[in-house]
Amino acid sequence: MSVIQDPVNSGVYSGQDQPGGTNYINHSKGVMSWLLTLDHKRIGLMYMVSVLSAFALGGTFAIILRTMLFTHSSPENPISDSGQELYNQMFTLHGAVLVFMFIIPAVPAILGNMILPLMLGAKDVAFPRLNLLSWYCYIVGGLFFLFVLLSGGLDTGWTFYTPYSTSTSTSVAAATLGAFVLGFSSILTGLNFIATIHMLRPPGMGWFQLPLFLWALYATSLIQVLATPVLAITLLLLLAEKVLHIGIFDPALGGDPVLFQHFFWFYSHPAVYIMILPAMGIISELISTFSRRHIFGYSFIAFSSIAIALLGFLVWGHHMYTSGQSGMANAVFSLITFSVAIPSAIKIFNWLATMYKGSISLATPMLYALAFIWLFTIGGLTGVFLGSLALNIHAHDTYFVVAHFHYVMVGSMMTAFLGGMYYWWPKMFGKMYNEPVAKVAWFLIFAGFNLTFFIQFIAGSQGMPRRYADYLPEYAFFHKFSTVGSYVLAAGLVLVLLNWIHALLKGKKAPQNPWGSNTLEWHTSSPPPHENFAETPTVSDPYVMGAWDYDESIDGYVHNPQKAQELAQQGHH
Amino acid sequence: MLAILAQTDKTLFLPPGRSTFAGTHDGLYNFVLWMSVFWLVLIAGLLVYFVIKYRRKSPHDVPEGPTHSTAIELGWTLPPLILVMIIFVWGFRGFRDMNQAPNGAYQVIVNASKWNWSFTYGEGANASQLHVPVDTPISLVLTSSDVIHSFFVPEFRVKKDAVPGRYNKAWFQATQVGEYNLFCTEYCGKSHSQMISKVVVHTKEDYAVWLEKQMRWWEGEKPADVGMKVYTQRGCKQCHSLDGVDGDGPSWKDLFGSTRSFADGTTRVADEDYIRESILNPGSQVVAGFDNVMPTFQGQIKDPEVTGVIEYLKSISTHYEGAVLEVMPGAAEAPPAE
Numbered sequence: 016m017s018v019i020q021d022p023v024n025s026g027v028y029s030g031q032d033q034p035g036g037t038n039y040i041n042h043s044k045g046v047m048s049w050l051l052t053l054d055h056k057r058i059g060l061m062y063m064v065s066v067l068s069a070f071a072l073g074g075t076f077a078i079i080l081r082t083m084l085f086t087h088s089s090p091e092n093p094i095s096d097s098g099q100e101l102y103n104q105m106f107t108l109h110g111a112v113l114v115f116m117f118i119i120p121a122v123p124a125i126l127g128n129m130i131l132p133l134m135l136g137a138k139d140v141a142f143p144r145l146n147l148l149s150w151y152c153y154i155v156g157g158l159f160f161l162f163v164l165l166s167g168g169l170d171t172g173w174t175f176y177t178p179y180s181t182s183t184s185t186s187v188a189a190a191t192l193g194a195f196v197l198g199f200s201s202i203l204t205g206l207n208f209i210a211t212i213h214m215l216r217p218p219g220m221g222w223f224q225l226p227l228f229l230w231a232l233y234a235t236s237l238i239q240v241l242a243t244p245v246l247a248i249t250l251l252l253l254l255a256e257k258v259l260h261i262g263i264f265d266p267a268l269g270g271d272p273v274l275f276q277h278f279f280w281f282y283s284h285p286a287v288y289i290m291i292l293p294a295m296g297i298i299s300e301l302i303s304t305f306s307r308r309h310i311f312g313y314s315f316i317a318f319s320s321i322a323i324a325l326l327g328f329l330v331w332g333h334h335m336y337t338s339g340q341s342g343m344a345n346a347v348f349s350l351i352t353f354s355v356a357i358p359s360a361i362k363i364f365n366w367l368a369t370m371y372k373g374s375i376s377l378a379t380p381m382l383y384a385l386a387f388i389w390l391f392t393i394g395g396l397t398g399v400f401l402g403s404l405a406l407n408i409h410a411h412d413t414y415f416v417v418a419h420f421h422y423v424m425v426g427s428m429m430t431a432f433l434g435g436m437y438y439w440w441p442k443m444f445g446k447m448y449n450e451p452v453a454k455v456a457w458f459l460i461f462a463g464f465n466l467t468f469f470i471q472f473i474a475g476s477q478g479m480p481r482r483y484a485d486y487l488p489e490y491a492f493f494h495k496f497s498t499v500g501s502y503v504l505a506a507g508l509v510l511v512l513l514n515w516i517h518a519l520l521k522g523k524k525a526p527q528n529p530w531g532s533n534t535l536e537w538h539t540s541s542p543p544p545h546e547n548f549a550e551t552p553t554v555s556d557p558y559v560m561g562a563w564d565y566d567e568s569i570d571g572y573v574h575n576p577q578k579a580q581e582l583a584q585q586g587h588h
Numbered sequence: 589m590l591a592i593l594a595q596t597d598k599t600l601f602l603p604p605g606r607s608t609f610a611g612t613h614d615g616l617y618n619f620v621l622w623m624s625v626f627w628l629v630l631i632a633g634l635l636v637y638f639v640i641k642y643r644r645k646s647p648h649d650v651p652e653g654p655t656h657s658t659a660i661e662l663g664w665t666l667p668p669l670i671l672v673m674i675i676f677v678w679g680f681r682g683f684r685d686m687n688q689a690p691n692g693a694y695q696v697i698v699n700a701s702k703w704n705w706s707f708t709y710g711e712g713a714n715a716s717q718l719h720v721p722v723d724t725p726i727s728l729v730l731t732s733s734d735v736i737h738s739f740f741v742p743e744f745r746v747k748k749d750a751v752p753g754r755y756n757k758a759w760f761q762a763t764q765v766g767e768y769n770l771f772c773t774e775y776c777g778k779s780h781s782q783m784i785s786k787v788v789v790h791t792k793e794d795y796a797v798w799l800e801k802q803m804r805w806w807e808g809e810k811p812a813d814v815g816m817k818v819y820t821q822r823g824c825k826q827c828h829s830l831d832g833v834d835g836d837g838p839s840w841k842d843l844f845g846s847t848r849s850f851a852d853g854t855t856r857v858a859d860e861d862y863i864r865e866s867i868l869n870p871g872s873q874v875v876a877g878f879d880n881v882m883p884t885f886q887g888q889i890k891d892p893e894v895t896g897v898i899e900y901l902k903s904i905s906t907h908y909e910g911a912v913l914e915v916m917p918g919a920a921e922a923p924p925a926e
């Protein structure tokens with residue numbers, strides 16, 4: 016593409032280990048060397064452990080609630096008060112823990128922290144101390160949530176709608192404080208990424224030589240920094256009303272409950288893109304690498320991320336078509352909502368075009384990328400139903416919506432995350448995973464997810480309302496089917512965890528570059544040394560992979576400086 | 589036979605449409621559905637085709653192919669753009685019709701409360717199910733006495749939130765006599781999933797008869813039976829048990845005649861006046877140990893129904909030794925229902 020440094024004289028491209036064998040994991044020892052680390056990779060690992068624990072917790076709640084929904088009440092066997100209360104707690108905690116502690120932080124905080132500086136050929140993020148602080152915010156927020164669990168739970172739904180949330184006796188105050196602190200963790204990560212991408216790009220890497228994962232993280236960070244403060248303000252207002260009885264949202268005190276919904280969705284709709292944009296960034300990397308093809312339509316993909324981030328701020332009202340907001344407002348929100356469909360469609364077409372004439376490998380990360388395209392297409396298309404005013408009225412607050420946002424926020428985001436984890440696993444840990452087992456787990460997850468959620472579109476169209484502890488017998492088939500699907504999905508996820516643990520303990524040693532990608536993180540050893548690169552790597556087009564030759568003896572790719580030179584020359588013509 | 593015939597208009601996913609909105613809604617739904625199937629098949633088809641056709645033959649492959657084309661990029665943006673604009677306009681027009689009730693529609697006031705629906709008709713009748721005449725535009729004015737609820741009838745494709753402190757409007761016109769489920773679709777606490785009622789669509793003649801009867805439905809019933817019906821149909825049972833175990837509210841067993849103590853430290857014997865006050869103005873004396881969560885039933889429960897509750901409470905209390913009324917007071921003077 017453009018300016019290229021002298022690629023011939025860089026000695027680190029041998030694909031071999033650093034002399035002395037130290038890397039960021041064994042660089043220093045002791046608990047304190049982790050708890051006080053400023054190394055972005057170690058912070059990424061600490062995030063990995065904590066975010067995956069939250070994932071396990073939220074997933075357990077999901078399995079409990081799906082199990083409760085396997086049966087329904089009958090006149091002889093009515094549902095008990097405690098059964099209803101337990102269910103309401105489960106769906107609330109499931110949503111709150113997974114949204115605030117898994118879906119939002121997973122990709123930026125784990126994979127972003129790990130990979131972003133490496134992709135820039137940098138030593139670390141711009142503000143390593145803020146980075147560590149963000150992890151502590153996450154932990155403190157998590158402790159608040161734990162406190163909620165032990166002190167009466169939470170039954171408001173993750174949406175905290177007033178006036179229910181200001182009138183329930185469950186631990187709303189602690190939960191809002193928890194979400195508030197978690198918000199800061201998110202803001203700090205976003206701030207750091209923006210500064211890092213602006214300041215620490217290496218010479219030769221202009222904005223249009225950025226890997227697309229970084230464009231996606233950049234767009235995400237903009238949202239995190241601009242939208243999350245609104246959540247913080249909203250939660251503070253909620254607390255002020257609950258504790259000090261200042262009338263803001265509660266009509267009994269002269270407030271307006273619909274105002275809360277505006278505030279809440281002003282954050283939470285953009286937050287949907289905090290969840291999905293980084294996932295899309297991963298997919299761009301995966302599709303290109305495993306098709307061994309230059310990504311198609313680089314600038315369209317990059318700009319579509321920014322377009323989605325900006326338009327995402329203007330559609331919050333589509334969650335409130337039935338709330339009584341004016342017909343005019345509904346029309347405007349509907350129109351803008353449809354416009355977001357376009358950049359999303361562009362990305363899918365570009366991924367397909369990248370696969371065209373490629374050399375497609377079905378390694379596990381690629382399987383996840385393909386699953387992503389399937390799930391995201393379904394999620395997006397059902398979003399067209401919901402964006403349409405007339406159709407939304409019927410589908411709103413039914414299982415149709417539940418299925419839709421699980422396809423987008425969970426199915427798509429989770430497959431991208433898992434794909435990214437498998438893709439960067441060799442880099443992060445220097446170990447390979449067991450490929451056949453990983454594929455079986457992928458299959459269980461893909462099948463389980465579709466079994467669980469596809470049928471919910473039908474249940475919702477048939478009128479099954481969401482957040483119901485109990486249901487009429489005509490919906491029994493849908494629920495039983497979905498519950499069985501969720502067990503398959505859970506089995507797949509457990510298998511992934513076992514696969515990872517096995518890789519850590521018994522995995523084959525990973526080569527520097529098992530996939531042949533050309534982004535800079537593959538230009539250092541696996542795992543990278545404490546300071547990331549022994550020598551500053553040379554920047555070239557991240558999607559030109561021709562300079563990497565396959566080497567059977569290490570089952571990986573080795574950099575060929577000669578070819579790199581030639582390709583760089585060609586790029587100039 | 590009729591039941592089977594009634595099923596035939598079931599579309600692939602939707603329940604049978606029973607209001608005038610169903611036509612537009614279902615038409616658009618099917619359009620978007622088939623459009624989605626088209627795109628999904630196209631995308632998934634290409635995906636699978638590419639995976640097979642361009643599968644990796646050797647790790648040494650260095651494939652070549654196009655990396656960008658502005659013409660193609662702009663070209664493939666067009667079909668989705670046109671499609672979503674069509675869907676937007678179609679959906680907006682459908683919504684506009686749903687939003688504005690025709691002049692002279694028959695009005696029903698909907699009051700939602702935890703976890704009970706209350707429908708008030710112009711003629712003064714009140715019921716926990718929505719009864720309407722067929723082929724008549726019905727306009728709803730919705731509000732709530734506690735938290736947000738939402739009114740949803742799947743067969744009618746209609747939904748609107750009932751928000752405290754606001755009056756939201758909705759309307760529909762039922763096209764077929766029958767009974768349809770009415771759900772609460774905004775999460776409203778413990779018994780959200782039990783807040784299910786019915787819409788009963790009558791012929792116009794039957795509706796007039798029902799309305800007449802509903803205004804004095806308690807006539808000819810034993811007062812305690814009236815109280816029992818209020819208990820099951822008006823949502824009291826979601827919070828008050830009959831077996832002595834407290835739920836969200838105190839159990840009704842042995843309530844009448846007992847001495848109540850209140851959050852403010854005062855006490856009082858639960859007599860007729862107290863019960864009446866508790867139903868119409870529950871916040872005035874909050875029983876110690878409970879939250880002030882009982883909605884008021886002022887305007888929704890008529891005096892004879894309150895009497896029914898009082899007599900019913902008497903019949904299940906060991907603190908009350910007197911007689912329980914056998915006939916509704918004043919029943920003799922009331923004009924007989926036609």
Ligand SMILES: [Cu+2]
Nearest residue numbers: 284287331334
């Ligand atoms: Cu949204």
Ligand SMILES: [Cu+2]
Nearest residue numbers: 772774776780
């Ligand atoms: Cu409800």
